[in-house]
Amino acid sequence: MASTEHSTTTTTASEMEEEKEAPPPQDLTLGRVRDALIRQEDSIVFALIERARFPYNAPAYDPSLLPQHGGRSLVEALAREVEVLQAKFGRYQNPEEVSFFPDDLPAPSLIPYNFPEVFHPASASVTANNAIWNMYLNDLLPLFTVEGDDGNYASTAAADLVCLQALSRRIHYGKYVAEVKFREAPQDYTTAIRAKDRDALMKLLTFEAVEEMVKRRVLKKAMVFGQTVTLEDKTFDDETKYKVDPEVVARLYDEWVIPLTKDVEVEYLLRRLD
Numbered sequence: 641m642a643s644t645e646h647s648t649t650t651t652t653a654s655e656m657e658e659e660k661e662a663p664p665p666q667d668l669t670l671g672r673v674r675d676a677l678i679r680q681e682d683s684i685v686f687a688l689i690e691r692a693r694f695p696y697n698a699p700a701y702d703p704s705l706l707p708q709h710g711g712r713s714l715v716e717a718l719a720r721e722v723e724v725l726q727a728k729f730g731r732y733q734n735p736e737e738v739s740f741f742p743d744d745l746p747a748p749s750l751i752p753y754n755f756p757e758v759f760h761p762a763s764a765s766v767t768a769n770n771a772i773w774n775m776y777l778n779d780l781l782p783l784f785t786v787e788g789d790d791g792n793y794a795s796t797a798a799a800d801l802v803c804l805q806a807l808s809r810r811i812h813y814g815k816y817v818a819e820v821k822f823r824e825a826p827q828d829y830t831t832a833i834r835a836k837d838r839d840a841l842m843k844l845l846t847f848e849a850v851e852e853m854v855k856r857r858v859l860k861k862a863m864v865f866g867q868t869v870t871l872e873d874k875t876f877d878d879e880t881k882y883k884v885d886p887e888v889v890a891r892l893y894d895e896w897v898i899p900l901t902k903d904v905e906v907e908y909l910l911r912r913l914d
């Protein structure tokens with residue numbers, strides 16, 4: 641286990657090795673997991689703001705734009721190639737990262753970092769990425785982009801991928817939430833898991849007051865991060881123009897992010913005793 645306190649100021653080579661280790665799984669608490677989710681809200685709001693710089697750019701989603709890519713749209717072709725490259729350099733060694741196209745990813749070619757093994761092995765592979773991909777492209781994108789085509793298809797697709805990865809990371813964080821909730825009340829969860837009772841699990845893991853706070857906070861973040869900053873003092877009013885409609889961000893969380901996170905939690909828990 642990594643030691644964070646040393647009685648002397650002399651650090652040996654083996655201690656330096658030890659210090660590089662990530663915190664052990666025992667450090668996992670619901671408070672820390674929630675703090676991570678709060679920080680990820682910033683990433684999601686900023687990613688949406690960056691994507692909203694471009695209009696919808698329909699050709700980026702139309703496979704006929706790329707005749708040599710076997711019927712794949714530019715966004716899919718780019719995502720697949722970026723994932724291959726990032727896999728090579730170790731992105732998916734971090735259990736927080738879940739690939740959209742996991743088939744045929746190369747093995748990482750770097751010396752591995754010792755990420756703590758938090759997840760129960762049978763639950764680790766839970767993925768909601770198909771649902772996230774479809775939700776983002778079909779439901780969300782048209783809600784926060786303006787109509788139009790400015791030809792910036794590669795930049796548009798790259799911005800989409802940043803949004804998709806941020807959403808995926810947040811939603812799959814549900815695995816950490818589920819693990820920590822299970823550890824806090826193993827008896828309650830074990831009964832529901834053994835009975836394969838999804839509704840009971842959903843009830844056990846749901847904290848409505850927390851969800852309400854999350855939705856109110858992301859609305860506010862979209863207002864704060866998405867306003868035009870000027871040197872004059874000003875307050876929010878009906879005339880304020882935001883880079884991404886704060887109501888859309890709140891709706892994203894309400895209709896998709898929170899429900900998908902909870903689905904990940906349930907799927908994780910259902911395999912927790914395998």
Ligand SMILES: C=C(O[C@@H]1C=C(C(=O)O)C=C[C@H]1O)C(=O)O
Binds near residue numbers: 817845846848
């Ligand atoms: C993530 C948690 O679990 C559930 C999902 C939430 C979310 O996705 O924001 C919030 C509260 C819970 O209903 C949590 O308890 O923090």
